[in-house]
Amino acid sequence: MLVKSTNLEKLLAILKDGKWHSSDELAAKVSFRFGHTVFEAREKGYVVEKRQVAYNQFEYRLLAA
Template structure:
């Protein structure tokens, strides 16, 4: 039986490359309310970085 990926799973999948990703990209790939999965990732120990560039934000998960 195939299980559906959670928004947290989708977020970690996108950020796993270690590159910066803009909020609008995460909105498309994770869902418009991607802030909650970002918070959950941080709560579980993933060091998701956020950077503001002008009026937009971008996110990344540093590679270890």
């Protein structure tokens, strides 16, 4: 049986390496609305850091708990 992973699971799988990931990458691999998934992760206690790298360009990473 094929189990579809949730957007939150996809996001955490990408960010768990602790490296910075661009918003373009997350939009392509998680969902166009990945910002809601980041919000959901934060609501569940995950610490997702965000930094601006250029005008209207951001990167995200998961900090160790």
